Amino acid sequence: MGATVLVVGEQLDGVLSDTTYELAALARQLADGGSVIVAGGGPGFESGAGTIAADTVCVLDGAQMADYLPEAYAAAISALAADRGAELVLAATSAVGLDTAAAVAASLGAPLVSYVVGATREGGALVTTSQLYGGKLLAESEVDGGRVVLTVVPGSTSGEAGRGSAGAVENVAAAAAPGRMSFRRMIRPEAGGVDITKEEILVSVGRGIESQENIEMVEELATAIGGTVSASRPIIDSGWLPKVRQVGKSGVTVKPKLYLAVGISGAPEHLQGMKDAELIIAINTDANAPIFDVADYGICGDLFDVVPALTECATANA
């Protein structure tokens, strides 16, 4: 017996998000013969709707759907979930997903499972695997019957099976929201400066560096091996390096020939932006840091010893 699975689709800046395909693929597995519905709004969703492999793609129509508004999206998806009798709702671990999932869960009176990287059915129960503690541990949990809402980590399933063509594309009038939000504008990052997505060698620095002054040490290494400095989010938030240098979920995705991670733990949001680099090398004092799970080579050691030593090696062998 199958279940109706509803996917919270999303778009960014006019382009359908990859996560929507990933969720459609996961939904197909979990539907167990039941139907897969993908719903979303905005121009990127509308234009990509036909390319999603789902039984039904619902394009949410309404004045508040042109630009993403958390409250309007959550109201429209909640109403649709109730209307179509969705037993399982899948959203991404993203701004849209976080806003929407909790609101939908509350409206359905359903449990919510976060940071999901895998889900299967075992008899009547849904068994999920979540990535907790910055990716250091996995939690397998069980949700009994009924309705469930999951937020799924981007990149944790392949989107291949979610691409194809939609069985049907329906326009659905978005349910009215209370109208407590309005969209002002999109703010685009300033162009110019370095483009780390184009660099072949990145020496990436994280919170292990401890202070702004110490970043110089990493810059010296980058110079010695002909690379460019990039960073994890906390370095940017501290104002130690400009935003254009940020790798990860809210930064950019890079695929350099070499990604040398220095004092970076490898939180899921960071890995999202660099795990497909050709060669990953990590230097970290914590042998259990998740970065070592995606790295090809690792050095469990103090960056303040290893980085200067490596710079010296590179300089001496120049």
Place this chain on the structure above:
Amino acid sequence: MHIVVPIKEVPDLVEELEVNAAGTDLDREYLKYKINEWDEQALEEALCLKDEAGATVTAIAADTGDVDTYLFTALAKGADRAIKVTGNFARGGDNHTTAAALAGVIGGLGADLVLGGVQAPDDLDGQLPVLLAAQLGLPCVSVVSGVTLNGGTATVRQEYSGGLMAEIDVTLPAVVGVQAARQAPRYAAVSKVRQLMKTVTLEEVAAGSDGQGSGLRIRRLYRPEAAGHAEMIEGSAEEQAKRLFEILAERKLVRR
């Protein structure tokens, strides 16, 4: 303007995380805790709003163990009130229970704005701000970097990838999940925290109900079996650096 900041203590991820004998939770006996780093960002944004135009900032935490330090630290940084919600809480308890308890108290505070950390590393059953908003029936925007206030409206910047952001107006009262404050969190002088601990009594409020729990049961907590763990380079720092340099040189990854 009354801004409420919920604060949560979480395990310090830099520490070794051991799983308990039952294999279903952390072994919490010797675990080191710290304030959730995103709650620190939320508090900083609240204090910046206060510095800018005046506001009452209230820090609030469910009494999961040793939250006094975080609440006194919030006071030392400039918060006006600190409330400890007492009840049947445990470290590692679920967020639905915490949200229900906090919402019960926050609902009576006349809050204009609730600024919470966008996420915490142990949010198995959802993030606190979004759960709080659902409980309070308030509008909510997550993943926000930057809040400005204009009378009865907050203008927030919701952050997506690559530095792309949307500016959204939200009618107050509202809940916001803060990703980053406009500036790095300020420090509290340790002497000031100590002095407050000696001279100030935290407000304590009993939680209204025990909540309904998360509806989830953790069967197993375990370390990921990495499909391809890194090949570790051993030796002294000099030896490690030398080997690493050889690997780079072999692959022609050293450009000059």
